[in-house]
Amino acid sequence: MSTAWQLHQGDAFTILPTLTEPVDAVICDPPYNSGGRTNAERRAQGARDKYVSGDAQHAFPDFDGDTRDQRGYTYWLGQILAASYARTRPGGAALVFTDWAQLPATSDALQAAGFTWRGVIPWRKPISRPVKDGFRRECEYVLWGSRGDPLRHAPTIYLPGWLEGSQPRGKARVHITQKPESIMRQLVQIAPVGGLVLDPCAGSCTTGVAALAEGRRFVGIEGSPAYATTGRERLAAAA
Ligand SMILES: C[S@@+](CC[C@H](N)C(=O)[O-])C[C@H]1O[C@@H](n2cnc3c(N)ncnc32)[C@H](O)[C@@H]1O
Structure with missing residues (x-):
């Protein structure tokens, strides 16, 4: 890849097999296909209904692919990650976001795709939902895997075992489920400096903006034309 970043608009299934340069890390923040108490509720509501509160001040575009039941989700994510695995160089990493409800499905998909599962990094959100008579929903999770033995960095790096940060607010917020x-x-540092980071469900391209800020390169795929436009604008500004 001759440029620092590339963003493809379209379905990751179609585009992943066309990528030619092996990637050093896959960072995937897929539609969680979560929310709702039952499979029926999960399938009946789109992403905006599930993840944006009714009194929110913004009206971002909805996105497709968030209404699968759990078995469908495991299968779909397994295929996206398998196609990403095929593009990953030996020793490369996979980092996949999920919530508590889809954590088992996500770990199955990661391993079915071929990655060796290496850990779970909790992401604590300071602004989070209390649960009546129960435990606060305060964390999401990043599953860590690698293609075979993990790449050895020179010099050696030591990354944190948990993360903390709030979703962007106000003008900085441009996507329903922006990270x-x-x-x-912090996550992109799993790739070596100058290395290539792939995000097959790129949204507004936060992964890419972070990769460029940390001296890595970025190739992203985003299904929604509206979010692909937003992502390109952010990447151009970051570059
Ligand atoms: C959770 S969001 C990613 C948000 C992103 N991390 C950010 O900070 O903006 C998931 C994105 O995946 C996209 N998506 C869903 N299915 C897709 C597919 N099959 N191919 C490519 N993109 C897809 C959606 O349009 C959505 O924008």
């Missing part, structure tokens, strides 16, 4: 740039900046 904090501060979190992504």
Whole structure:
């Protein structure tokens, strides 16, 4: 890849097999296909209904692919990650976001794709939902895997075992389920400096913005035309 970043708009299934340069890390923040108490509720509501509160001040575009039942989700994510695995160089890493409800499905998908599962990094969100008579829903999770033995960095790096950060607010918020740039900046360090980071469900390209800020390169795929436009604008500004 001759440029620092590339963003493809379209379905990851179609585009992943066309990528030619092996990637050093896959960072995937897929639609969680979570929310709702039952499979029926999960399938009936789109991403905006599930993840944006009714009194939110913004009206971002909805996105597809968030209404699968759990078996469908495991199969779909397994295929996306398998296609990403095929593009990953030996020793490369996979980091996949999930919530508590989809953690078992996500670990199955990661391993079915071929990655060796290496750990779970909790992401604590300071602004989170209390649960009546129960435990606060305060964390999401990043599953860590590698293609075979993990790459040895020179010099050796030591990354944190948990992360903390809030979703962007106000003008900085451009996507329904946008991740904090501060979190992504820590995650992209799993790739060597100058290495290539792939995000097959890129959204507004927070992974790419973080990769560029940390001296890595980025190739992303985003299904929604509206979010691909937002992502390109952010990447161009970051570059
Ligand atoms: C959880 S969001 C990613 C948010 C992103 N991390 C950010 O900070 O903006 C998941 C994204 O995956 C996209 N997506 C869903 N299915 C896809 C597919 N089959 N191919 C490519 N993108 C897809 C959605 O349009 C959505 O924007």
